Amino acid sequence: MKTPRLNDVVRAAHELWPVSLAEGWDASGLVSGRGDQLVRRIMFAVDAVQATAREAVGAECQLLLTHHPLLLRGAQFLPASSDKGAVLHTLIEGGCGLLASHTNADSMAGGVSDALMTACGIETSVPLCDPDSETGIGRVGDLPEEITLERLGQRLSSTLLPTAGGLRIAGPRDGVVRRVAVCGGAGDSLFAEVRSAEADVYVTADLRHHPASEARERALLAGGKPYLIDCSHFASEELWLAHGARMLRSRLAAQGYEVETLLSSLNTDPWDFTIHPDSAPSSASTEPDAIGYARERRTAGQ
Numbered sequence: 296m297k298t299p300r301l302n303d304v305v306r307a308a309h310e311l312w313p314v315s316l317a318e319g320w321d322a323s324g325l326v327s328g329r330g331d332q333l334v335r336r337i338m339f340a341v342d343a344v345q346a347t348a349r350e351a352v353g354a355e356c357q358l359l360l361t362h363h364p365l366l367l368r369g370a371q372f373l374p375a376s377s378d379k380g381a382v383l384h385t386l387i388e389g390g391c392g393l394l395a396s397h398t399n400a401d402s403m404a405g406g407v408s409d410a411l412m413t414a415c416g417i418e419t420s421v422p423l424c425d426p427d428s429e430t431g432i433g434r435v436g437d438l439p440e441e442i443t444l445e446r447l448g449q450r451l452s453s454t455l456l457p458t459a460g461g462l463r464i465a466g467p468r469d470g471v472v473r474r475v476a477v478c479g480g481a482g483d484s485l486f487a488e489v490r491s492a493e494a495d496v497y498v499t500a501d502l503r504h505h506p507a508s509e510a511r512e513r514a515l516l517a518g519g520k521p522y523l524i525d526c527s528h529f530a531s532e533e534l535w536l537a538h539g540a541r542m543l544r545s546r547l548a549a550q551g552y553e554v555e556t557l558l559s560s561l562n563t564d565p566w567d568f569t570i571h572p573d574s575a576p577s578s579a580s581t582e583p584d585a586i587g588y589a590r591e592r593r594t595a596g597q
């Protein structure tokens with residue numbers, strides 16, 4: 296088995312997740328790196344932030360593959376003293392390229408929403424946006440049996456990485472659900488598709504007040520469904536990293552290349568804690584740790 300060069304890895308990634316499937320506003324693709332650089336080790340992470348860049352370089356990776364593009368809205372200045380410039384300088388100085396696989400990875404089978412479907416307990420699904428196609432944003436499918444909304448929430452809570460915000464759920468705890476629509480990441484533009492799919496519940500992230508409130512008002516006129524489960528954006532997409540790493544490793548192996556893949560050990564959900572009316576004040580230190588908000592997301596040995 297040979298060691299691939301960066302160009303070989305990017306080509307394999309784009310065979311798996313064609314950039315032509317990315318949304319028009321997206322910026323998926325190779326952000327930085329030399330095509331002829333040998334790539335022995337790749338780190339997968341949701342976010343290209345200072346902590347994951349340092350982690351990738353520290354782990355002697357030659358490529359950081361992230362779900363979110365670093366420069367989605369473009370950039371004119373990238374000095375090392377700026378937030379995004381610091382990420383790029385760390386990576387370039389550490390000999391580590393940066394590749395984003397975003398909405399192109401969402402669309403393909405085995406993408407972010409498929410991973411979220413598996414977390415719900417559903418193995419067979421179709422795209423939410425284009426149910427007659429094999430590719431498209433979001434997924435919809437049926438649970439093997441009816442369960443309560445609360446049970447589905449508990450199942451997700453036990454599978455998703457723990458984050459400060461946990462899950463927010465709209466609907467009765469004992470509401471019965473079977474057909475589930477999901478969209479990993481921010482999915483509040485897909486309510487029309489969720490209704491036409493006749494989903495009992497919609498699992499997504501980043502639901503804002505007005506889209507969520509209006510969706511519930513419409514649902515209440517139609518018997519109460521779809522219910523809503525709002526997850527951490529990070530946690531809903533982190534599920535994909537292991538799938539993505541496995542897919543890329545085996546695609547490269549089929550082409551005679553060997554790479555090692557690592558998953559970032561950091562939780563890059565930006566929220567640190569929540570306060571509820573019944574929360575007792577904590578006496579623990581509130582000093583941020585040395586790497587900002589990014590914390591160890593897995594305990595040792597897991």
Ligand SMILES: [Zn+2]
Pocket residue numbers: 363479480481528532
């Ligand atoms: Zn996202």
